[in-house]
Structure formats: C-alpha cells, structure tokens
Amino acid sequence: MLLKATSLSLKNRLDLNGPGHHVTSTLAIPFRFHSTMTHQATVVTQAPRPLDAEQAQELRELFIAIGYSQQNLQELTYFTVPPPTDVVTEEQLQIRPTDQLQQYDISRLAILIRLFYFGMPVIHEVAITALGESLAQACIDAGMLAQTGDELVPKILIMPVDDLFMASDLQRMDLQDSLNYVPTLCEAAFNLHNTTVTGNFKSGLDLCSGFGLHAVAMQSQCQQVTATDLNPRAAEFAAFNAALNGQPPIEALTGNMLEPVADRTFDLIVSNPPFIINPDQITTYRFNPKPLDELFEVLIRSAHQHLNDGGVFQTIGEWVEFSGQDWEERLKTWTANSGCCVWVLTANRYLPSTYADIALRQSIVDEAQRLAEVARWESYFQAASVEAIHGGLIFMRRTTGNCWFETTKLSQALNQPVGKDVLEGFDVRELLNDEDWLIKIQSRKLVVADGLQQSEVSEWHLGRWKTTSIELATTSGLVVAMNVDQFVRTLLEQFDGVRTVDQAVKSFLTKCSLPEEAYEKGLHIASSMLKTGALRLHSEA
Ligand SMILES: C[S@@+](CC[C@H](N)C(=O)[O-])C[C@H]1O[C@@H](n2cnc3c(N)ncnc32)[C@H](O)[C@@H]1O
Structure with a gap:
C-alpha cells in the first residue's frame, strides 16, 4: 500500500507489500476499476530480444557512468517507482538536479530517465546524445525502443535495483491488470529483494518471477537458477534481464505456481506471489485469485516440500485474521509438520475498511466510486468474519533439529539489504530453541x-x-x-x-x-x- 496520492506518507510507512503493489504517484489517477471485469486486455508489445554481451555491457556502463542508479533517480524524480506512462504529467517529468549529483551529466541522465524510467518518447536526435548512435540502434533492434517519426518510443522500462538493471513492460493504467503484463519494480519486490538470504547455494527458484529480479539477483549466489511464472512473457523478460546484467541464461519455465518444478527441490526459493485479498477472483499479477488468502496459504503449505535440507523458502504476502481466532495459530497450522523452522516478520495489520481503501485508492480516483467499492470489499470481509489483514514476510528453513515458529514485528520499512541479518536471526533462534x-x-x-x-x-x-x-x-x-x-x-x-x-x-x-x-x-x-x-x-x- 504505497500511494503518495493519498494522505499517507510513502517514505515512513512500514508497509512491505502494498496491495497496490507498484503504482506510486503524486497524482490523482483516473482509472476504470476491474471489479466487474469480464474481459482482460492483453499486452501486445513483444518482449525485447536479449542484447548481445557487448551491447549489454556497453549499456550497463553507460547507465553507471551517467548515474542512472536507484538512489539518483529517487533523488531527482521524488518517485520510488514512476507513475504509469499514460498519466505522467510534464511537471512530473521535470527533474530537479541537486548539488550531490553535480558529478553527472544531468542532461544525458535526464534523457535516459525520460526514456527508460518514465517510458516517454524522446526526439531521435536528442536520444542519440545520451545513448550514442550504435547503442540507440542496438536498442531499436532489440525491440527496447521503436522509431516512430522523428521520435524514439520506449517499449520497456528499465529499473535500476542495487547494481542490477531490470527491464519490464511499460506501466500503463489500462494494461496493468492484463493477463500477460510483466510489472516493474514494486515495494513488495524491493522488500523481498532486500531480505533475500545470502549464501552459496547450488540451486535457487524465483517463483512467480515476473521480470525476474530475484532470479537475476540470485545468480550471483546460486550455481543454477530457475524462474517460474504463469505468464509466458515473464520467461522472455527473465532471458532479456539475465543478458542485460551480463549473467548466464536463466532456466525460465511457464506454468501455475509450483507445477513446472513439481518433482524438484532447491536450496533457496523466493516468491512474491499475487497476494492482494479481494472479492473478485481474477488472475492478474497482483490480485490473489482465490477466496481470501487461499493462494498464499497453499503456497506456504506446499513450497517447503521443494526445499533441500537446510534450504530456505521466503515469501512476502498478506493473510487474514478471523474474528475470535489467533492469526498466529492459523499460520502455525499452515506450517505444521513442515520439517521447517518458521519465522514471520510482520509489518502491518489493517482493518478491512482501511485495507480496502488503501488498495482501491490506487486504482479509483473518483471518491464516490471508490467508497462504493470499499463498501463492497468490506461486506466481503465481513461475511467471511475477517477482522483484519496482516502483511509481512514468511521464512521457512528446513531443519533436522527442533522446529520452531516465531514472529517478530518490524518497526520500520526495510530499505537496506538484511539477508545476513535474517540468517543470523535464524541461527539465534536455533540456539535459543535448543533444549539445552x-x-x-x-x-x-x-x-x-x-x-x-x-x-x-x-x-x-x-x-x-x-x-x-x-x-x-x-x-x-x-x-x-x-x-x-x-x-x-x-x-x-x-x-x-x-x-x-x-x-x-x-x-x-x-x-x-x-x-x-x-x-x-x-x-x-x-x-x-x-x-x-x-x-x-x-x-x-
Ligand atoms: C506480484 S508479481 C511479482 C513479480 C516479481 N517476482 C517481482 O517481485 O516483482 C506476481 C507474479 O506472479 C505471476 N503469477 C500470477 N498468478 C500466478 C500463478 N498462478 N502461477 C505462477 N505465477 C503467477 C504474475 O504473472 C506475476 O509475474
């Protein structure tokens, strides 16, 4: 739930997941909500073809030299994640150089930001001043940019995440809930990325991989990485992003949840599934398509079966608290007899009305329409005796020792890598849960x-x-x-x-x-x- 358009402050909110997932804007954004959707649009743009190793390296080096980094982009644009291209305003496109960024060629950086961060066209001649002739041509040939009249029109976004550059579909209000949409970075993805445990693993799985951030990031610590997603275009983006980051190809499979890896086990499984709990059982990149939190429950009950000894499964998501029932007890039943130690990091607990309001603010600007939707969501939660909705991260580590279940409440957003601390937390709990x-x-x-x-x-x-x-x-x-x-x-x-x-x-x-x-x-x-x-x-x- 990360919406600058609301009265909520983005920076200081402890909200790891955000039912809205990724649309973050300072604008009031008109949007046709899909609650009664009978037809989902389809993204028709082809995923880009992987750049060759030299071109990819040249582009990465250009991004680094020009200062196209996560921190600089945030500082220059004030966005954590850019607003959809179809609603971005000229005012928002104006970047505001700060003294700290004087070392960079801001005018070239501004061009790259416009193209690949905001997804806006740039006059061909101008684009070349930032990209150079040959790189611009390579981007056109790969399908990252299209020549339209005298403009270069971006077909993808490229999001810097730590030292990676991750391409995704453009963000468009009308396409974000398409079946084959490949979303860009969202707060949940970033938090999962920041908490991914570190180590030397033989095999890693990015489940519900989307553009493949976790898969590509895992490549530096896993000998073999697999990505799976229901959306076949995700596999194409995983291939593109591995190449863009100078990594070997990723094994990218297409299929429902764990089905593509039904008979396989891994040392590390990382997942950011569609988890927003809502009354409409639709399949999109963000909405849980099952009643309440059922998809998340099934994931928690099943993913650990694919872990090797000592392996870690970690996921971000949301789950409900029923009236009169201890939510921890409910989660314990999901993980009972798993052979794993379970550590839940909780971030937020919302009453249904607040949950619905925050989720819907992202997609419905019209006050009356939104309130009507909030009421419908509230009735759904009420009929199911849902008292509150929790968000957080769940870690499961397969053990041959004592299994334990613990929860910790985080008091601040995660904005730095804490994978090592998570492992230390597991070691501490292992020690303290020992009989002696x-x-x-x-x-x-x-x-x-x-x-x-x-x-x-x-x-x-x-x-x-x-x-x-x-x-x-x-x-x-x-x-x-x-x-x-x-x-x-x-x-x-x-x-x-x-x-x-x-x-x-x-x-x-x-x-x-x-x-x-x-x-x-x-x-x-x-x-x-x-x-x-x-x-x-x-x-x-
Ligand atoms: C919230 S996005 C996460 C994408 C990416 N892993 C990230 O962290 O940014 C959820 C992803 O799950 C995929 N997905 C939705 N339903 C699925 C299913 N039943 N099985 C596998 N993947 C699914 C969507 O296509 C989408 O790419």
Whole structure:
C-alpha cells in the first residue's frame, strides 16, 4: 500500500507489500476499476530480444557512468517507482538536479530517465546524445525502443535495483491488470529483494518471477537458477534481464505456481506471489485469485516440500485474521509438520475498511466510486468474519533439529539489504530453541548492537526526575523497537563481546544488588534481547 496520492506518507510507512503493489504517484489517477471485469486486455508489445554481451555491457556502463542508479533517480524524480506512462504529467517529468549529483551529466541522465524510467518518447536526435548512435540502434533492434517519426518510443522500462538493471513492460493504467503484463519494480519486490538470504547455494527458484529480479539477483549466489511464472512473457523478460546484467541464461519455465518444478527441490526459493485479498477472483499479477488468502496459504503449505535440507523458502504476502481466532495459530497450522523452522516478520495489520481503501485508492480516483467499492470489499470481509489483514514476510528453513515458529514485528520499512541479518536471526533462534539453550548460552559472548538507540521519557515527580519509559530500537538490520526497564538497560551494558553471558549476567546481579536466584531471569532477558537484535552474537573472528 504505497500511494503518495493519498494522505499517507510513502517514505515512513512500514508497509512491505502494498496491495497496490507498484503504482506510486503524486497524482490523482483516473482509472476504470476491474471489479466487474469480464474481459482482460492483453499486452501486445513483444518482449525485447536479449542484447548481445557487448551491447549489454556497453549499456550497463553507460547507465553507471551517467548515474542512472536507484538512489539518483529517487533523488531527482521524488518517485520510488514512476507513475504509469499514460498519466505522467510534464511537471512530473521535470527533474530537479541537486548539488550531490553535480558529478553527472544531468542532461544525458535526464534523457535516459525520460526514456527508460518514465517510458516517454524522446526526439531521435536528442536520444542519440545520451545513448550514442550504435547503442540507440542496438536498442531499436532489440525491440527496447521503436522509431516512430522523428521520435524514439520506449517499449520497456528499465529499473535500476542495487547494481542490477531490470527491464519490464511499460506501466500503463489500462494494461496493468492484463493477463500477460510483466510489472516493474514494486515495494513488495524491493522488500523481498532486500531480505533475500545470502549464501552459496547450488540451486535457487524465483517463483512467480515476473521480470525476474530475484532470479537475476540470485545468480550471483546460486550455481543454477530457475524462474517460474504463469505468464509466458515473464520467461522472455527473465532471458532479456539475465543478458542485460551480463549473467548466464536463466532456466525460465511457464506454468501455475509450483507445477513446472513439481518433482524438484532447491536450496533457496523466493516468491512474491499475487497476494492482494479481494472479492473478485481474477488472475492478474497482483490480485490473489482465490477466496481470501487461499493462494498464499497453499503456497506456504506446499513450497517447503521443494526445499533441500537446510534450504530456505521466503515469501512476502498478506493473510487474514478471523474474528475470535489467533492469526498466529492459523499460520502455525499452515506450517505444521513442515520439517521447517518458521519465522514471520510482520509489518502491518489493517482493518478491512482501511485495507480496502488503501488498495482501491490506487486504482479509483473518483471518491464516490471508490467508497462504493470499499463498501463492497468490506461486506466481503465481513461475511467471511475477517477482522483484519496482516502483511509481512514468511521464512521457512528446513531443519533436522527442533522446529520452531516465531514472529517478530518490524518497526520500520526495510530499505537496506538484511539477508545476513535474517540468517543470523535464524541461527539465534536455533540456539535459543535448543533444549539445552540455558546451558549453551552461558559460554557465548554477546555484544550490544551497533547503533542501538535509546529514547527515555522522564517526568518530574516529588522533586526529581522519574524515568517513566525507555524504548530501545535497533537501527540496522531488521529494525525492531522494544520497551525495557532500567534493569534490562543495565544488563545490556554488561555485554561487551569480551565477557561470556555467564560473566555478564553475574556482573549485572552484582551491580544491581540482585540475589543469585535472578540469574536465570537474566539469561532469559539476554535471550529475548538477542532475538530482537538489541544484542548480537559476538564472532571471535
Ligand atoms: C506480484 S508479481 C511479482 C513479480 C516479481 N517476482 C517481482 O517481485 O516483482 C506476481 C507474479 O506472479 C505471476 N503469477 C500470477 N498468478 C500466478 C500463478 N498462478 N502461477 C505462477 N505465477 C503467477 C504474475 O504473472 C506475476 O509475474
């Protein structure tokens, strides 16, 4: 749910998924909503043909030299993801150079932004000043640009994501819910990308791959990568994007969910499925086509069956909370007997009316029409006894040890890679879910997380300041906030990476004049601080 057009602030919202997925605009956008859709349009543009290795390298080098990066684009355009080409305004196309970007040739960068970020035509002669003759011709030959009169008209968008350049269909309001539409980067994709666990894997699967961001990103850490999607055009974009990024071809399969890999297993499975929960059972890149969250449930129940030992399945999505039912218990039943440890990172919980409103704001501008739709969605949720809708990430790691299920509430959006932190979180939980954890933890060395922030509130009481609350928040990795008391704060201060847990807890007892019986309590507090990330395992290296 990422809509600048609403009163919601895009930057500070903790919303990993966004039922709207990717349309982010400062504009009020008129849109014919598809609730009663009987016919879905089709994208007729052909996916581009892969560039040869030299051309791809030349284009990447040009993008890098000119400053066509995710950060620069955001800074220049104020968009995280550009608005659809059919509603973008001339005003929005104006970029605003900042001092930090002086090192770049802004006029050339502006041309590339116009072509490949906003998907707008540029006069041929002008385009050549940015691309050069031969690269412009290569783009035309590949079907990335079309010559129309004296203009070069883009056929695709190219989104920089970290050090990758990812091509997708142009964003068009009228085509975004076509069956064969290949969407560009959305907030959910970006968050999944940022949380993708790191390591050296033999095999990786990008399930519901779309333009293949996760597949291409996985190529640097998996010997063999497979991408699957219902939409055959996704396979063509995966091929194009692998080549564009100088990677070997990806095995790209077409078919329903896990069917194309029915008899195969992987070390890493990453998925951003269509998960918006809605009353209309249509198949698009974003709407869950089954009742409520059924597609997501089936995914969670089945994907882990395709994991090798120690393998990780991770997905982003949304699930419902029924009235009178604990949603965690429901998710536990989905993952029971999976042979996996399960870690759920929750980001948001919306009441149905808010959920519907945010989702629909993305596609319906007319207030009356939107409110009518919101009411229809609300009745659907009400009839199904849905109390709220949750969004977040679910990780499952196949284990031969104890299986556990834990949830953590994130307190901030993920805007940096945290794959390593996710794995550390799994290791910590593995340690703490061991039967002998109370013994095992005593010899470990812990350290307070770098950058841990403390906010203290005090009030004047009987002639002195009295602390009423202390909040700690991690500032790197998975950002989590927690309320603690002065005892916990003092305990934390004992962990310096040199003392063992045993020594640190004993030192805390002495400092606070606490009896020996409080020792085990100290171990429990240290373990929960370890889970939040306020304390981290200290590596001897
Ligand atoms: C939200 S998009 C994600 C695309 C891309 N992985 C990303 O993260 O940007 C969901 C993708 O799932 C595909 N999809 C929809 N229904 C599917 C199904 N039943 N089986 C496989 N893929 C499906 C869509 O074509 C779309 O590419």
